[in-house]
Each structure stands twice: as C-alpha cells, then as structure tokens.
Amino acid sequence: MKNRIKEFRAKYDLTQEDLARKVGVRRETIIYLEQNKYNPSLNLAHDIAKALKTTIDELFDFRD
Amino acid sequence: MKNDKFRLIIMAILTVMVLAVAALYAFEVIGEKETNLGAIIIPVIVVLFMVFFIRKRYKDVKEGMPMEDERSKKVLMQASAASFQFSLYWLLAVSLFEPFFARVLFDVQKLDASQTVGGGIAGMAIFFFIFWLYYDKKGKLI
Numbered sequence: 001m002k003n004r005i006k007e008f009r010a011k012y013d014l015t016q017e018d019l020a021r022k023v024g025v026r027r028e029t030i031i032y033l034e035q036n037k038y039n040p041s042l043n044l045a046h047d048i049a050k051a052l053k054t055t056i057d058e059l060f061d062f063r064d
Numbered sequence: 065m066k067n068d069k070f071r072l073i074i075m076a077i078l079t080v081m082v083l084a085v086a087a088l089y090a091f092e093v094i095g096e097k098e099t100n101l102g103a104i105i106i107p108v109i110v111v112l113f114m115v116f117f118i119r120k121r122y123k124d125v126k127e128g129m130p131m132e133d134e135r136s137k138k139v140l141m142q143a144s145a146a147s148f149q150f151s152l153y154w155l156l157a158v159s160l161f162e163p164f165f166a167r168v169l170f171d172v173q174k175l176d177a178s179q180t181v182g183g184g185i186a187g188m189a190i191f192f193f194i195f196w197l198y199y200d201k202k203g204k205l206i
Contacts, residue, residue, distance in 0.1 A: 029134070
C-alpha cells in the first residue's frame with residue numbers, strides 16, 4: 001500500500017523522529033512506512049493522519 | 065517510558081545471570097571428555113541475541129522512543145511462529161539423524177538425552193534469531 005507520509009511530513013517540516021514521537025512508535029516504523037514496506041494498523045494510520053493534519057484517505061492509497 | 069527502562073534493566077540482569085551460569089558450567093566441564101556443548105552454546109546464543117537486542121532498544125529508550133510498537137510486536141510474533149514451525153522439522157532431523165550428529169559433533173556413537181535436547185533447543189534459538197533478523201529487516205509482515 002502506497003502512502004504520502006514523507007510528502008506530508010516535509011510539508012509540516014517534521015523529522016521522522018518527530019513524527020514517531022507524536023504517534024508513539026519507533027523511528028524504524030516510520031522509515032518502513034515511508035518505504036511502503038509496512039502496512040500500518042487502522043489505529044496507527046488514524047494517528048499518523050491526525051498528526052499530519054489530514055485524513056487516512058488522503059494519506060494512504062488503497063488501490064494496490 | 066519508566067516501564068521500558070525497568071524492562072531493559074530486568075533483561076540485562078537476566079542476560080548477566082544466563083552468562084554467569086554458562087561461565088560456571090564451562091569452568092566446571094572444560095577438559096572433560098563428554099562435555100555437553102549444547103549447555104554452553106545455547107547460553108552463548110541467548111546472550112549474544114540479548115546483548116544485540118538490549119543495545120538496540122536502549123538506544124531507542126534513550127532517545128525517548130518506545131521500546132516496543134505495533135511493528136516490533138509483529139516482527140516478534142512472526143519470527144516466533146516461523147521459528148516454531150522450522151524447529152519442528154529440526155527436532156525431527158535431530159532425532160532421525162542422531163547417529164550422524166553424534167559422530168560429527170561429539171565423536172561418540174550415541175548422544176545422551178541432554179545432548180539431543182540441547183541440540184534441539186540450540187537449533188530453535190538459532191532459527192529464532194535468524195527469523196527475527198529477517199522479519200525485522202526484510203520480511204513482509206502480515
């Protein structure tokens with residue numbers, strides 16, 4: 001599943017570490033998410049969308 | 065966060081205890097003809113894995129990150145499941161090819177029960193370490 005986390009993170013000038021702290025995960029998880037190597041749970045997707053002031057639909061591409 | 069630090073300290077204490085017991089056993093049996101290598105190899109593998117794991121987690125906790133999150137829990141779960149499945153085949157292989165292992169590893173005709181069980185557990189520990197590394201770095205998590 002593709003996502004636009006990196007794009008939104010850059011928009012709000014957040015580092016991977018900042019985002020990881022905001023959503024309460026390890027930095028590695030954010031790295032794997034940005035590389036599309038990990039599909040998050042619905043809860044985590046919601047938290048990330050909230051932290052990046054967007055919606056899950058905007059952030060994740062469910063077409064794959 | 066405080067809970068994570070406490071867990072890390074407990075892990076470190078357990079690792080030191082395993083290492084101490086293995087060292088005591090090694091001092092006791094070194095030089096004996098029928099040394100149970102499994103009893104030395106298993107703790108060494110466990111200690112190496114724990115040192116690697118604790119170092120990694122300590123860095124995260126120091127930086128204010130959680131020690132565990134949903135991804136690391138999934139890695140642990142899938143590595144455990146895969147190593148369990150593989151260790152069944154390994155235990156079967158150990159029991160079927162026991163005379164071969166006895167000759168090659170210990171230079172004896174037959175393994176005693178503790179050597180067979182030790183070999184089985186050592187295999188499980190190695191499988192777990194390999195699968196954990198695989199799922200943490202490359203594996204597709206469900």
